Amino acid sequence: MASETPAAARTRRDQLRDFLRTRRARLTPEDVGMAAGGRRRTPGLRREEVAVLAGVGVSWYTWLEQGRDINVSVEVLDAISGALRLNGPERIHLYTLAGVNPPRDGGPRATSVTPELRNLIEAWMPRPAMLRDRYWNLLVLNGTARTVFGYGDTDHNCLVTFFTNARYRAMRVHWASVAPDVVAAFRADAARFPDDTEFGRLVDDLSTVSPDFAELWARHDVGDHVQTVKAVLHPEAGDLVFDKTTLTVADRPDWTLELYNPRPGTGTEDRLALLAHAPAATSA
Structure with missing residues (x-):
């Protein structure tokens, strides 16, 4: 993406933090085929559950949701989009907030499979x-x-x-x-x-x-x-x-x-x- 000021980057990461938290909160374990695992203090999926579903590290996903300045890839954002069941506009919004140029909606996912x-x-x-x-x-x-x-x-x-x-x-x-x-x-x-x-x-x-x-x-x-x-x-x-x-x-x-x-x-x-x-x- 085009260069941005430090203030703009902080604002973008703050919005990413809030967006991921709200998307996670709207899902239940049952929605994604997981066991509830007992009583929960807050609604929605836990961070570690999203991380497992997306196939990423728990610490890395926590840093992402906290709005830290970390590197992200298209493949990882696609996996998180799937884990959180984001629709087309939400997926593009996630890319934008993560500082990655959004791919064309519905376009083929990059892969090395022949x-x-x-x-x-x-x-x-x-x-x-x-x-x-x-x-x-x-x-x-x-x-x-x-x-x-x-x-x-x-x-x-x-x-x-x-x-x-x-x-x-x-x-x-x-x-x-x-x-x-x-x-x-x-x-x-x-x-x-x-x-x-x-x-x-x-x-x-x-x-x-x-x-x-x-x-x-x-x-x-x-x-x-x-x-x-x-x-x-x-x-x-x-x-x-x-x-x-x-x-x-x-x-x-x-x-x-x-x-x-x-x-x-x-x-x-x-x-x-x-x-x-x-x-x-x-x-x-």
Whole structure:
């Protein structure tokens, strides 16, 4: 943005502080699929909950909301916009107050994912498919994956969703028995990048909002990605069982492509077809 006087910058950051606080206050944990977590002294989401939903550090988000002079990026502002469920004008307003040139509303989000990968994931429809990075951040997922597995617009990370998205958790068959394997697999992935502090930040932030995750992480269990079957109880389609195939992207070995096929003999393929053509799915 164009240069501004120190006084103007302070005014802008003060407005950013008030804007973020009011946007956070208007949302409840239930609005974003999180457990309420007991009585609250003030309405709305807590700062750490917004940080987890956006995939940013709690301290960094606190500084942003306090109006401190810190650097921000397009990707982070987009994530915060999604976490706070900002509409188009609000998103542009956030960019302006953060001192970043607003992108054209509705324009494509900058990403390094190739068109070929995106086309593959979309072509896998009506079966679920997704692409995630080393931190289990969701880079791309097709519409079926959102519908079948319960991912919402504010879900940016598989691990965070597993522990904080109430709808996802309710749909996942045998959630409690699967959870230790999920955490053990994430620890194994994190161990492959010992110098990457982003893993520690993610673990710390998730631990503050999910006692279940904190308890499992403290066990220090390590395991491989051995879960090859994923079963969900969908509220409209009923029991859905998938064989999961996990592939590593050749030119990005820290990216993982997950492809899901209906398990033969379970009736999943027929239920999936009905779900894809249901009026509620086509009108969304």
